[in-house]
Amino acid sequence: MRKKILEVKNLEISFQTYAGEVHAVRGVNFDLYEGETLAIVGESGSGKSVSTQAVMGLLGKKNTHIKGGEILYQGQDLLKLNEDDMQKVRGKEIATIFQDPMTSLNPTMTVGRQIAESIIQHQVVSWGEALEQAEEMLGMVGVKNTKSRMNHYPHQFSGGMRQRVMIAIALACKPKILIADEPTTALDVTIQAQILELMNELKTKINTSIIFITHDLGVVANMADRVAVMYAGKLVEWGTVDELFYNPQHPYTWGLLASMPTLENLEHGLYTIPGSPPNLLHPPVGDAFAPRNAYALEIDFKKEPEVFPVSKTHFAATWLLHAEAPKVTPPAEIQRRREMFDKKLMRREQV
């Protein structure tokens, strides 16, 4: 088994607002292995950004309350580090790129300096050397004419190019973990593909693990080794890409897959999950997804589901997996996927 580089255990985060306490992250557990890409998917507001920004120590101090849990990076609990030590982790050990490349770069500083700045912060090099490394980085992310581009300002770059610059900044110190929070949501489709390809390429070159946050399941298959599905501040199901795509267990995952625009889906009309996510000011008892769930059992409204193992790598938090639960027939789309999954397994066994 590969080494775990990051373990998030029972992470609980809430925000103090005028309306009351928003329970944004309610006990999240996940591991990240060396060299893998873990995708976290889920609807808007499910807590993807909050839980990963907590890993970076990027949440504001003012109204944020990390109520519990551990974030172990190479065995060290990041939540226990003081600000000075955390600063040495940020950008050097763990780096991040954000959703909006148009506003994530400083408009009054040249791109070269913005890359070199993080190099000089974490390495013992001269400013000249930092600039040299920065230029190399710029080339690595596919920017042409690096010499003149170094002295350009962000507004002289297109959206896709700016995201490349963001990647150069994030990877400048060869971090062990890259958190990509919806890195392509703001970009058009062709650019999106290029950026994802670049991330995959650099991942092996620099040997980083990636946490890839998205609500587009379509790109997950090409990017990730494993997928975690998040709903209302909790992970409801996680497993390898194959397991999640072809043998999903949680009705929320079913809903996500059925609403994914694939050729078959489009034929039958695209599905949308009814209703809207719960208000995290007053998180529901039981399974938070129950009110929107056509397959909900009575117990779903009363008791929070345990996490049931499906395989060594695949887990889901739904009462449907309980031994005494009634057998339900998932939607046609999911059945079709399961058949493909079975065939795949059989093929693998034959080999």
Place this chain on the structure above:
Amino acid sequence: MKKYLVKRFLVGMIVLLLITFLSFLIINFSPGDPATLYVSSDATEAQLEQTRENLGLNKPLLIRYGHWLKNFIQGDLGISFATRQPVSNMLLERVGPTFLLMGTSLIVAYLIAIPLGVYSAVKQKSWVDYLITGTSFLGVSIPNFFLGLIFIYVFAVQLEWFPTGGMHDLGSEGGFLERVHHLILPVLVIATTISANMIRYVRSSMIEIFGENYLRTAKAKGLKPQNIIFRHGVRNALIPIITIVGTDIPKLIGGAIVTEQIFQWPGLGALTISSIQARDYNVLMAITLLSAIAVLFANMLTDVFYAAADPRIRLNEN
């Protein structure tokens, strides 16, 4: 940028022309007949008429304006009614002290306002922040003249730390230190008002920048807090502030007139007041013109600085 500046300059000239015309009207229509001030109280109507003719006041308004404009273009600002000296000489004598007072005030104001505004924003909602914003609110609400009188009373009369007025001690030529000593109180008065206002702009601009995504990027890079605040925060926060400096100039001129009067500072402000009292039309015209030029020039300079500070503007104009 060059093209833009040329355009700005031409527009500025037209504005200036309009200003001279309007101020000519206002000055001449304001109540009071200058002629009565330059004859004895028992003068006859004929003597008054003679005086008006001497002062060049007996012709129709438009003709007088045309006359003034023609002279002005030739570089002649006329003769003062009160002192019978060329106006330009009088201005030259007074420009220095005013420039010294306003320039120092402006610099002191920003030296106070920028650090306090930034600090206040960084320590948002702390008691220091409340203290700074509270004090600056007070500073904005107190009128210049009142503050001047308080300062004179407390620091000059009671504590005797500073002289009550003037630019140097009576009968002295005034060494450097002596001038500085005289400069401190009036500068503090003007700087207080300007910086009180500016602190609030700097603070809110800075707080806005704190919400920007690129500050989050800077933090995610692992930069030190002071680097985040100064390299990424302050620089961007000050760009919109530059435009406000332009609007400070008229306030500065207004403040200088009052403050100079209170502190008997021998500058243009004091000259303005005495010229108003003496209905000294030509001097008033010249001072108005000078203020207008100063304001227009300051605004143009502001634009240039703004463009220089913000690469998005700087490069698009080429």
